[in-house]
Amino acid sequence: MNVEFINPFLESTINVIETMAFTKATPGKPTMKKGNKSWGPLSGIIGLASSELSGNLILSFDKPAILGIVSSMLGEEISEISPDVIDAVGELTNMVSGGAKAILSQKGHKFDMATPIMLVGKDVEITQLSKASVISIPFKTDKGEFVVEVTLHPVK
């Protein structure tokens, strides 16, 4: 994957979590994803597509992180993964990809966004049909941790 594509997703993640949940998300070192399991118990998946580019963005949260972030978003204490929490993960995934899309569009790399899908379950086996690598960026917050996985590659 073009390394130029990584920073826009990283920046957009920090912006969205700060703006929506008043929470500072600190990125760790991006690595190539190993294995084929969902990272946390709740993940948002969104397809990225244009005539030039194809890929996916996945946000995967541990339980304390997503409950803390959604509690901040809604202004009330949420203690269980409810349909509202699941929807919030889809909305966050949509917003992060929208932010990255805006940044990359200014650099001449255009894509549109599919409909977010939310996956419940840790260690669910999901694999991407792509010869391109999946980049995984870990994030820490004062509430918990989450991971952003992104792949975006030229259409053959």
Add this chain to the structure above:
Amino acid sequence: MNVEFINPFLESTINVIETMAFTKATPGKPTMKKGNKSWGPLSGIIGLASSELSGNLILSFDKPAILGIVSSMLGEEISEISPDVIDAVGELTNMVSGGAKAILSQKGHKFDMATPIMLVGKDVEITQLSKASVISIPFKTDKGEFVVEVTLHPVK
């Protein structure tokens, strides 16, 4: 969902399974998907996106169907869900969406395709963040059964 969008996915499914696996797939009645679980033990998911449309296509196979279809595709007897079988589900999902894309494009409805994701596991909880309904089309073959789920709706 625009009912005009259903037939191209149905037609493309029949064509792909016939062409790739020399197998007749007979569609049942399309219904609105109820619940939020993966239908079969192996599913392919692909995001559909343009500036006008957003959605997803999911092909979900029971084990006899996918083993029989991939055995026909590869010309050898496959008896277990291997990485090759998982990849084949991604390729089939890609081809079905590509065929539907070509048909819909001629009618003025354009979209591009994200990278296929393959999900292993029956009854995995997956939900789509969409107010639009998901249409489910059951298919029978002499090998087993599968389901095509499609949602495609205008971008707000």
